[in-house]
Amino acid sequence: MTVLHLVPSAYLRQTRRRLSREGQPAMAATINGLAAQILRSHLISYTENRLLEEVAVWQSVQDLREGLQFFAPIAEFSGFTQELRWLFSCLDYGEDIYARMPQPGREELEGLYNRYHEILSENGVLSVPGQIKRVLDIVRQEQVLPEVQVIRLVGLGELRPLENQFVQALARGRRLEEVQPRVQDPVVEVIKAPDPAAEVELIAEALRRDLEQGASVETLAVAFPNPGQYLPLIIPVFERLKISWQAPGTTLRNTPLGKVVLTLIAGGLAGWDKRSLELLTAPGWGFPFGLSSEEHRMLRLAPPLKGLPAWRSWLGQAAGWQRVLALIEPLRAELTDRPLAEYGFWLESLLEELDPEGWVSPQDNLEHWAELVKAWDAMQGAAQTLQCFQWVIGPAKFLKLLEGLLTSFVIRPRRVFAERVQVLSTDQLGAHIYDRLYAGGIVEGQFPPQGRAHWLTRMRAEAQRDELYARVVSSAHHVCLYYPEVDREGKLNLPATVLGVKKDNEKKPAAPAPIHQPSLFIQGGTLNDPELLAKLREKVLKKGLSVSQLNTYASCPFRFFCSYVLELEVLEEESLELGAGEHGTIVHEVLRTFWERHLTGTLPTVEESQILIEELLAEAYLERGCQPPADLTRALRSFIRQDVQRAEGGFRPAHLEREFDNVAVSSKAGSVLLKGRIDRIDWHPDGVYVLYDYKTGRAPTRSALLDGGDLQIASYLLAAQTLLPEGRSVGAAYYLVRSGARAGVFHESYSPHLKVQRRTGVLAEEEFAEQQDKFAQILSDKVNSILEGSFPVEPASSDTCSFCPFQGICRKEVGTRGF
Ligand code: SF4
Numbered sequence: 164m165t166v167l168h169l170v171p172s173a174y175l176r177q178t179r180r181r182l183s184r185e186g187q188p189a190m191a192a193t194i195n196g197l198a199a200q201i202l203r204s205h206l207i208s209y210t211e212n213r214l215l216e217e218v219a220v221w222q223s224v225q226d227l228r229e230g231l232q233f234f235a236p237i238a239e240f241s242g243f244t245q246e247l248r249w250l251f252s253c254l255d256y257g258e259d260i261y262a263r264m265p266q267p268g269r270e271e272l273e274g275l276y277n278r279y280h281e282i283l284s285e286n287g288v289l290s291v292p293g294q295i296k297r298v299l300d301i302v303r304q305e306q307v308l309p310e311v312q313v314i315r316l317v318g319l320g321e322l323r324p325l326e327n328q329f330v331q332a333l334a335r336g337r338r339l340e341e342v343q344p345r346v347q348d349p350v351v352e353v354i355k356a357p358d359p360a361a362e363v364e365l366i367a368e369a370l371r372r373d374l375e376q377g378a379s380v381e382t383l384a385v386a387f388p389n390p391g392q393y394l395p396l397i398i399p400v401f402e403r404l405k406i407s408w409q410a411p412g413t414t415l416r417n418t419p420l421g422k423v424v425l426t427l428i429a430g431g432l433a434g435w436d437k438r439s440l441e442l443l444t445a446p447g448w449g450f451p452f453g454l455s456s457e458e459h460r461m462l463r464l465a466p467p468l469k470g471l472p473a474w475r476s477w478l479g480q481a482a483g484w485q486r487v488l489a490l491i492e493p494l495r496a497e498l499t500d501r502p503l504a505e506y507g508f509w510l511e512s513l514l515e516e517l518d519p520e521g522w523v524s525p526q527d528n529l530e531h532w533a534e535l536v537k538a539w540d541a542m543q544g545a546a547q548t549l550q551c552f553q554w555v556i557g558p559a560k561f562l563k564l565l566e567g568l569l570t571s572f573v574i575r576p577r578r579v580f581a582e583r584v585q586v587l588s589t590d591q592l593g594a595h596i597y598d599r600l601y602a603g604g605i606v607e608g609q610f611p612p613q614g615r616a617h618w619l620t621r622m623r624a625e626a627q628r629d630e631l632y633a634r635v636v637s638s639a640h641h642v643c644l645y646y647p648e649v650d651r652e653g654k655l656n657l658p659a660t661v662l663g664v665k666k667d668n669e670k671k672p673a674a675p676a677p678i679h680q681p682s683l684f685i686q687g688g689t690l691n692d693p694e695l696l697a698k699l700r701e702k703v704l705k706k707g708l709s710v711s712q713l714n715t716y717a718s719c720p721f722r723f724f725c726s727y728v729l730e731l732e733v734l735e736e737e738s739l740e741l742g743a744g745e746h747g748t749i750v751h752e753v754l755r756t757f758w759e760r761h762l763t764g765t766l767p768t769v770e771e772s773q774i775l776i777e778e779l780l781a782e783a784y785l786e787r788g789c790q791p792p793a794d795l796t797r798a799l800r801s802f803i804r805q806d807v808q809r810a811e812g813g814f815r816p817a818h819l820e821r822e823f824d825n826v827a828v829s830s831k832a833g834s835v836l837l838k839g840r841i842d843r844i845d846w847h848p849d850g851v852y853v854l855y856d857y858k859t860g861r862a863p864t865r866s867a868l869l870d871g872g873d874l875q876i877a878s879y880l881l882a883a884q885t886l887l888p889e890g891r892s893v894g895a896a897y898y899l900v901r902s903g904a905r906a907g908v909f910h911e912s913y914s915p916h917l918k919v920q921r922r923t924g925v926l927a928e929e930e931f932a933e934q935q936d937k938f939a940q941i942l943s944d945k946v947n948s949i950l951e952g953s954f955p956v957e958p959a960s961s962d963t964c965s966f967c968p969f970q971g972i973c974r975k976e977v978g979t980r981g982f
């Protein structure tokens with residue numbers, strides 16, 4: 164007795180292997196594969212072309228556009244053609260979509276559908292449902308595959324009307340069986356993972372263990388509600404643990420070639436900005452243009468230019484960029500309203516320029532090269548398909564059409580003879596029994612996957628939660644269901660409610676072994692562990708503290724705890740632009756160079772100073788590959804004008820970036836050495852001086868400066884006593900580069916020379932001396948608090964939190980000021 168097994172395509176290979184092992188007279192096929200096989204055996208020739216089917220949908224709208232009324236307002240949107248594609252597929256498979264549409268829409272849909280089929284037949288294309296329909300006529304008239312006595316449907320679930328008709332006609336005079344393989348008493352474990360990355364790690368480790376214990380690859384499977392979302396995590400982890408697995412196919416749009424062709428058109432339409440060039444050439448994302456790291460850097464450091472002439476003058480000296488720009492430059496002229504066929508010819512000529520061998524050699528990376536060639540062949544097919552259509556299309560619409568076209572074409576993964584662990588969608592389970600199944604991502608909202616609502620018919624694939632859960636857990640003898648507690652953005656996940664029934668089985672992660680480390684969550688803001696406190700004291704007394712560390716403590720003790728005690732490193736955000744810190748460094752450099760040239764001699768005039776400062780600024784930015792921001796240039800011109808005019812009052816820069824590391828701050832445990840650097844010290848011929856710290860941002864408030872919320876000025880005044888005992892300090896301040904203002908304390912008797920007004924911190928002789936004593940006491944108190952382990956979450960102001968990297972740790976809410 165010969166049995167024909169009809170199975171989903173994901174299981175065809177396994178089913179054939181199993182049947183051949185069992186040695187039964189049996190056959191296995193998919194419904195589509197069987198239809199194609201019958202057509203071939205009846206010598207019926209036809210063309211299959213998914214790309215042309217896609218363009219035919221667009222052309223049906225194009226041809227009937229003038230007559231559309233119901234669909235007229237939406238006919239120009241690419242989303243409309245996507246919906247039509249889905250509706251045509253439903254109609255092809257015999258689903259009654261018309262009944263869901265209002266009467267006028269029904270008639271127009273019918274017209275579009277008929278036109279679509281005319282276009283397919285004009286081009287000799289038979290879609291998959293078209294093939295099944297043709298075969299249906301044959302099997303109704305004659306019995307095909309006479310040797311088959313039983314037709315067994317394995318794990319196919321509910322068939323669509325056309326498939327059902329085909330199967331019923333095929334089964335006439337034979338036995339028809341439906342089989343849903345199910346394990347009766349599977350072992351089910353529910354396992355919680357901290358996040359998706361840890362979840363994939365757990366799954367991969369479990370697979371690795373199974374393989375090392377001798378499990379056969381084909382008895383193992385991995386499933387996710389949406390495997391595509393997990394691919395970026397799976398690829399590196401499975402590679403590291405050497406798990407050979409079968410990756411799902413990818414769309415032509417998602418290949419480097421697909422991305423680059425679309426970016427070339429989008430960039431050409433938008434007039435080429437920095438972002439489009441970055442996308443075009445990003446290593447690992449787009450086409451391998453073979454740019455050197457120095458050439459990539461040139462783009463990264465470039466200012467935000469617009470248009471190809473500007474880019475040519477910025478990048479055109481580099482050989483790699485010359486090749487890329489030569490490829491891009493002729494494109495603009497091609498992007499005009501023109502027949503689709505011409506776009507097809509243009510795409511073909513563009514592909515000649517993007518020939519993989521011109522940019523990457525098979526000797527360098529055979530696998531990469533082979534993938535490019537595969538995508539190149541598929542793109543060539545797309546170009547040739549476009550050449551069949553003569554209707555005129557604008558470049559923006561062509562971009563949309565091409566996006567749809569490339570999305571509809573799936574490039575299959577490499578074929579390999581060795582068995583590989585299958586990675587499937589949970590929807591695909593149910594046609595095969597595995598020994599072990601690892602199903603991840605079982606969280607509410609993802610499991611079951613939500614079907615997209617179709618806006619023309621308001622239909623949505625109904626999620627059969629319990630049925631899907633039953634199918635998943637009966638697909639293997641041992642099923643491990645994983646859920647990550649948070650998603651990839653750190654938002655909290657809820658385990659899918661279906662997992663609740665299995666809560667008793669939840670595997671509790673083993674309690675972490677105790678380790679003697681400071682915890683993030685210190686009780687009441689105080690570090691009490693004597694051993695840790697002793698280590699902290701030793702470190703402070705031995706290495707001292709920098710002014711910036713002390714200032715961090717003053718701004719928020721918990722922030723200091725995170726950076727100094729826990730030594731948490733802040734991950735720098737990768738940015739192609741200069742960061743605020745780099746702008747600040749440049750300003751410091753420029754002012755230092757300016758005053759290095761004028762420490763002695765005649766003071767420059769304001770005009771000379773402004774010219775020089777502008778030159779120095781331009782040079783400093785050019786060294787970093789960009790131009791100075793216009794507002795900063797204006798600010799520095801104004802700053803240097805005020806600064807030079809003030810120097811005429813008698814206080815002249817004498818020390819620049821003066822470092823110190825031996826300033827003692829008294830504490831209960833002994834002296835703690837303070838280290839730091841003073842940006843500038845201005846001397847007066849009377850033997851007095853003022854200390855400045857340049858600041859490109861805002862200054863702290865006056866109360867923070869005087870009462871210990873900010874310790875920079877206090878530290879400088881203390882340091883100066885050790886550094887310059889021969890003189891006397893009569894002021895210390897932040898010098899604000901953007902406004903020229905100074906925020907600090909000044910001795911009254913020198914305020915006229917310094918050109919400061921009373922409201923800006925001028926203190927009488929006694930007040931000044933008292934403030935200096937107060938600063939010394941504040942510094943000592945802060946050092947004592949550190950040594951006592953006092954680290955409460957107490958920011959000096961809500962501004963402190965705005966730029967703090969530890970917001971996520973201390974959970975202090977920010978941005979609520981004013982509520
Ligand atoms: S966010 Fe605010 S409270 Fe939290 S550590 Fe940073 S500065 Fe302190």
